[in-house]
Amino acid sequence: MEKELNSLETREDIESEKQAAQELIDSRNETIRKRNEEISKEEQDDSESIDEDIEELFLDSDGVAYATIRINNHTENWPIRSRQFNNYVVKQIYENLGKPPTKERVNSLISIFSAKAMYDGIREEVYLRSARIDNVIYIDIVDDKWSCIRIDKDSINLINNPPVKFRRYNHMKPLIFDLDADIKDIDLLWKYIPVKEESDKIILRPHISLLLISDIPYAIWIIYGDQGSGKSMAKKLIRLCVDPSSLKILSFPKDRIELVQQVSHHYLAFYDNVTNLSKTYSDFFCRVVTGEGFTKRELFSDDDDIIYNYLRRVGFNGINLAGQEPDFLDRSVITHLKRIKKEHRRTERQIYSDFEKDRPKITGAIFKIIQKTLGIVDEVESEIKFLPRMADYAIWCESASRILGEKPKVYLNKYFNKIESLNKEAIEANPIALCILDLINDCNEWTGTPSQLLDELGQRAFTLNVNIKQPMWPKAPNKLTQRINEIKTNLEDEDIEVDTSHDGKKRVITIRKGTVSTVSSLEKAQEVEISGGEGLKTANDNFHNAKKEIDMPLNELTVLTASNDKKDSIVRKEFPIVKHRKNTIANDINNSFLNDGKGDYN
Template sequence: MALALDAGTKLWHTPSKEAWITIARAGHVEHHPVRGKEFRVWLAGIYYAKKGKPLYAQALQDALTVLEARALFEGEEHEVHTRIAGRDGNVYLDLARTDWTVVEISPSGWRVIPAHDAPVRFRGGRHQSPLPIPEQGGSLAPVVELLPLKERRDLALVLGWLVGTLSPQGPYPILVLAGEKGAGKSSVGRMLKCLVDPQMAALKAEPKDVDALMVGANAGRILAYDNLSKIAAWLSDALCRLSTGGGLGKRELYTDTDECVMEAQRPIILTGIGFGLLRDDLGDRVAMVNLTRLEDGERSPEREVWENFTRAHPQALGAILNAAALATRRWDEVRKAMPSLPCLADWAIWAEAAAPGLNLEAGEVVEAFYAVQAGLSQDLLDNDPVAMALLLLTADWPEGHRETFTASDLLSALEGAMDLKDARVKPENWPRTPQGLGRHLPRLQSALRGAGLKVEGVRDARIKRLLWVLKKGGNKSGKSRKQASGLHSRPRDLFLPYPAKSRISRTNPASAKRL
């Protein structure tokens, strides 16, 4: 223990009462858990260098116990972060390099600084891979050319999601890369993750439970799950919590009443051929990009693609950092210009504030996100039998007409509209009871509102039961989402990071080099 203290270490603890230590090594500082493997190896190493013999297990445990007590009861309290942190309006990116350098992003730009100059502390993940030193004045063009994106809307969504990963506070959209086999979904997902948060096994299989999901969130900044065929209900709910912020509480090992809590908010990537119908709450958080199969003449060897990516990575990272610095500078300005905000409002403001640095028009990211939401809502209306029955029931209602139903009466009316009263076999997912209908309707409210039908549950205090009010007219509007948000096209001189000729053409998809 004396050797550790004499080596210039500093003991501290996290708000969750986990003991940590800061050690000086090779001209830089490192932060490690007192009970972690890295510190135990370091402690055994300096003991061997001083004494010429190994540090035996019991002596090691005794030293760790004393150091842990000092950290908990005498040390300062600091939060520990994974890859990204925010402090006093600045953003800090951990490069995860052996010299523990950090990028400081401020409204005036960004710079690379040593860890001891950063006001935040990062955990060194065992499976984290280092980022390259970013280049000032970088460009995203070489990486964009590697992405098989055919639509301008897809480019806006991907870049908006990408710069959003550098926001220290969520919520974050869930980027869904869908398409037939051979469309490059896995390659695109791996590339986007590696741009900001490279890691061993960058793409992982579907987690088996919520515990596995939260362990992954604790170890990395971006969660990327590959080749999903469907999204189970429990996983859909867990991804929603992770996108907007949530935690996991479970009994701590070897205790009866103590609780171990893990809390996280993370950007997410999902890839798959077909996900089926997404639950409404998950759909509200999804930025979906549909990729098409690459023809044989459009393919490049994977080795060649990753060699090009590695060369372009420092430039691309510098360009993303430029955009993030712009976002910190313009956030208040853009917030005032957006009186109407979509779901994931904080991300939308951040992405729109960064838009000039990404060579995107004002309002383009939000417009693309709204278009995806509209498509997912239409999918829900086209595939959910209750939604179809509601639209059929109200098809002849005049504008502004409203009716009130009990759940039992509404279920009967819907069965009549669908000619199901005497049917022995009813559609899949059709509610069998009024209670089942009451649980199903809240998942349809948002999509139905966009289709011009407002469905609202109202508690009647007199009869002490929930009534359902249907009103024709909903929330339809002929005004575009961009107009509603208050955003307008920006001046042309704000195009910053890469020349227009390198952008994917809106009318000529062939201008983009494919994977």
Template sequence: MSMIATLSHPKAGKPAAQYVYRDAEGQPVLVANRYVRGEGKFFLPYDVLTGAWSAPEHRPLYRLDHLVAANENRPVILVEGEKCADALAGLGFVATTTFGGAQAAHKADLSPLRGREVIIWPDKDEPGLKYAEGLALTLHRDFDTQPKIIPTSDQVLHKVTYPSGDGLDASLAYPKGWDAADAVAEGWTVGQIKKLAQLATPLAYAKASGEPQAAEPPANDSLFEDIEFWHTPDKRPFASIRREGHWESFALEGGAFKQLLAYAEYRSTGKTPPSARLEDMVRQMVGQALFEGPQRPAFLRIGKTAQGFALDLGTPDWSSVEVTPEGWQHRQAKEPRFRRSHGLAPLPIPVAGSADVGLLRDFVNVGSDADFQLVVGWLLGALRPDGPYPILVLSGEQGSAKSTTTKVLRSLVDPSTLETRSFPGDERDLVIAAQGAHVLAFDNLSRVKPAMADCLCRLSTGGGFATRKLHSDADEVLFQATRPIILNGIPDLAERADLADRAIILTLPTIPESARSFESDFWERFEAARPRILAGLLDAASHALAHSASVRLAERPRLADFARWVTAAEPALDWPEGAFLAAYQANRRESEAVAIDNNMVAALVLQLMQERREWRGTANELIQAIRSRFRAETESAETFPRKPNHFGSELRRVTPLLRRQGVTVEHLREAKERRRIIRLTLGLGEASLGYSLA
């Protein structure tokens, strides 16, 4: 040993450091002499057996005597360089390396690693990764050992050093060549090193060529700071990922998650995964989410919390505003879990103490204070985590700012990169639109077809939709939700009684040319006011959460929960008590009048009942009675159904409307013949006071 300590190369002189390679019995075999010249370093080997300044052809592993003495169930960490092995051994790990680094690893005797659990810790650079892959291939091919390789991306190392994300500077990058010795010098603990080792993954091996393929996809939790798999009640798989100190949630089968996953692996390994492997990774995660993950709801823009609700601001840091009966606060939190569509746009960050809903009056073209209260009420209703929601119908001439008002209102609750859209052609397209937005805004409609009016009604007050999955005849996609809706157009859009029954219908006044604003100026002023308007809405929503349970309505209209919610918020808006309910009931009466005018069956039944207190007969007999009395009005089969079954369906649809006008409709069966009979009765309602088609 004294001879080794006094070694001096004839030209290079005495080394700066020496690393002795020993055989299994602990006898010296090779001395790696380290020299430093300026900023560079080099090694000169000394063969102890021959006394020559050269490396033997067959070289033992470094610290071999310690390796064979260790219990065989202990993992072996294989590093690049003696300094790294000694640093890990100093913490109690079984560690080794090969002499000559990446260029000479093939000359090392790796047989002592046969059957052992081997974890390779490469230097953080390209040569280090090639060294690790070459060793892994040799151990797998020649020694029936399948080692794992530790990932060394900044993201993985950050996860180990800052497990909670606290104090992490996302811009911090570990230097090229960073290794195990650096980790120990920086104060890494045994626990941190064990955690990093747990993130190691095996190499993929080519079956024919014998060349190493790219590493297997890193473990899911090594790609991100943290990841959780879960599924929704309707069995949609999701992942929640911690990135840069905050949580984000993604649908596993969506394109956005696949793009993120591919990028994360690139950051981790320096290589982009092939499409087939990416699909395999996603399928594995889907299985974990569906069969191992917990069940929880995925919210879009507004999510329920224990005390109230949270509003997703749509910002890159995934922050939200939590609203409770005590107030609201801007925060970052994992719960509730939000999902985001491609079209979701950010809301402004509201500032507490700056609230002023009254600023909105300058940006919506309404004709009266009552109409403004209805607009604000609709916005407050749209902030409820659950429906039902009224349908806001805006009509008016050209130049009445219908589209602008629609954009303004939507941008205060659920802004989108697609501010308004044309009306969908069928139920499937409507469901697709509803899956991607909390607020649906349809622009410049000419008419709502009966079938689509039924869909809007279900979407407004809650109902299920079922459609076939694309490219499948067997799989059925179920969708159940309620959504706030805005419709705008020149004509009356709520022609059908059931749609009008769920609507707030406003006719916007025409804006004189001299009073119109420049569009750029208008939106600049609105963007400045938007945070304060939103803060005012949040103040009102908090007040509604605190007091809605104690509100007692003198009348309970359709959508009574919505009416109670807005009524509870009146003090926060400085409205007189009962102001909203009065405006809402007046609007409903106007809507009913419009619905009657647009529905020939309702209008003619009311007119018929002005002449009698009761009418009784079959559907066919009622059709004949109306047609004989109002020939001109019933000429068109499109507006007045002739077939009894179609007429009966339409009569049932307008029954609630007729009841509020004083006409009760009953569908009976006669005792003997069991004929289906319709009975109309005139009570003490508005119809008894007189109704005219004119």
């Protein structure tokens, strides 16, 4: 009996303990529930308080969540996951609570705003430094009020609360400008950039003036020259006028992902001391200046990508050319600077001190040139029939050149000449191209398999002292076809045709001297207007006259050119055809215009 009573008491004690434990758990759960309700209410209060100053939550074109927030009397745009927006949330909560918020509380609110942007917001374009919308240019001057310059064909104005959304990075600095500057103030640059040749200035004035036209593919600006030629200083000063930054010029990073991010954060990406870019990096920058995108993994633990989709302005400095890939050179404008003489050298302090006085006028001149160019670019585009690869760039620069006082087509002709010289650079830098030129010098036509061609070119490489161990030399016949395709257009410009076919058993490559591309070259000459007295003629007249005589033997070509005498007589000239240089005809025609016709060219 006593044993049973003890067992009963034990069970009662256990039940009592279990009940006490459950009460303790329920009490703690209730405390947690109430605390969560308080936190939820506080978070809701925080969200509502912050919402009052958030004008819009949205996604950019790449799906990144943004917030447009009102601060004082202006609005700012920040990625919701950025440090700037995080600091904004912390500040708002602190002002609401009177004490610093926990990290969890801040992260929770940021997640809420990110979700709202993703599911309730719309997609909008976000710009860096410059935007063109409906033929109006907006330029972020990076001041504390988030003001911008608005340029249309009729006016230039400084406005607050612009209708476009810009984003900023910490390195960006304000633009300094004088809206009363004159267009010709752009030439103040030559006090600091030692460009001596007028033909180079004709190319560079439009290039520099239109860097803020953000929505067209833009030529890569390569400056090369000896040490002490002012290469780096030239790029630093241009950046001050167009896209000021605490990083005046960039160093080339070793990591490609870092490079992608670097270019994404800089509207004007100018790199110092770069030579011999690999094919991979040459292709990368070709994509940068034409507006193609890149991706990188957001976290190693997930499959989400960060998308970098941008169109940037790029430049390089170096003792030698930054790159030698044909596609890269085809998208480039090259300036060669000579070493500055000792008696003309100045300290950086002197240069910057003098430049700061001229800088507002130079930037103001850039704005004026953009304004005037907007008014004529459509008309100029309708006039031009023959364009280079960078067609949009060429049209805009030709338009700006006219605004700067050049006669129609002068810029285009200078630009075509630059392209031809770059083609020579591409040929001379490519071992396969050099060997093919040597091969075709000895025969009008060669036909064989890729393996036979690789052997033939290898023998000629030995004769020409070409290193076949370099990376550009193909190690196998199947790579040879790929290498030839990369330089095919350059060879065509040298009047060499390359055809690849299959006879049912094997691949066959045929290389031949092409028929001199007279018409193609004369199309260039057609673009140059020549004027003078009663004998006014245009290159278009001579283009058609020359075409009539193209059927004559190719060892010489008779071309009718305009003279400048009062009787409007036609002068008959004979020009030898130089081997493999189809542009010879165009050059001789242009020279005949200048020398015989006394044409007003420059």
